Amino acid sequence: MRLKDKVAVVTGGAKGIGACIAQLFAREGAQVIACDMNEPGFSDPNVAFYKLDVSDSGACKAFFDYATSKHPKIDILVNNAGITQDALTRKMTDAQWNQVIDVNLNGIFYLTRHIGPFMQAAGSGSIINISSVVGEYGNIGQANYAATKSAIFGLTKTWAKEFAMKGGNVRTNAIAPGYIMTDILKTVPQDLLDKFASQTMLGRLGEPEEIANAALFLAGDESIYITGQTLSVNGGMRL
Secondary structure: OOOOOEEEEEEOOOOOOHHHHHHHHHHHOEEEEEOOOOOOOOOOOOOEEEEEOOOHHHHHHHHHHHHHOOOOOOEEEOOOOOOOOOHHHHHHHHHHHHHHHHHHHHHHHHHHHHHHHHHHHOOOHHHHHHHHEEHOOOOOOOOOHHHHHHHHHHHHHHHHHHOOOHHHHHOEEEEEEEEEEEOOOOHHHHHHHHHHHHOOOOOEOHHHHHHHHHHHHHHHHHOOOOOOOOEEEEEOOOO
16 A cells, blocks of 8 residues: 555556556555546546546646645646657658647646646655657657657656755656557557567566556655656666
8 A cells, every 4th residue: 555545646547558557556545536538448446537638728727626626635646648640750740740749748738737836835746757768769650759758858857856846845757668568559560569579678568567566666655765767667678
């Protein structure tokens, strides 16, 4: 029960990595609000669901008002919501570029600009931003996605400084997953999956639960003196 009596918000919490994080946090004693555009693929009495489009600034403010009306504090924020719209740069449309920027980057800003200062005023909190190995090294056909995931590193360090000011004591860290077996990867041909696995030192792809365990570490008191850092959970890619 490492998160006993804590309140956690997890965006993109309906499935995949977000769902694993939400359920693990609930098992560890947290009251969790999972936010997503889609209905959750699981049921847990300790996980409440809120339909939220993080790319909508007004909707994020409305959610913040809702969450703080239900809970006097928010201890943990996991910014996990994200999408892909892949294309080579010369073929990428304005819509593909803007949709990914709106969700993956603007969405994190729209929500954290409310919850971060709220945590700061309370004197504690942990913000966890989910980035990607693509943000560290880039990837062909993912200029939009790579740009957003790389920008998360700068946001993480900035918020680690801003929300710790004046005794705020809010920690902000990022996780950069490698290739994780979510629904997106399940549509990839096996030969490509084998190639991705061969690029890791551990010789396999990751599981969503392994990212959730990293998030649990950063959310709990075991990481109380860690802030402004990126934890790469990628099986040893690019070593």
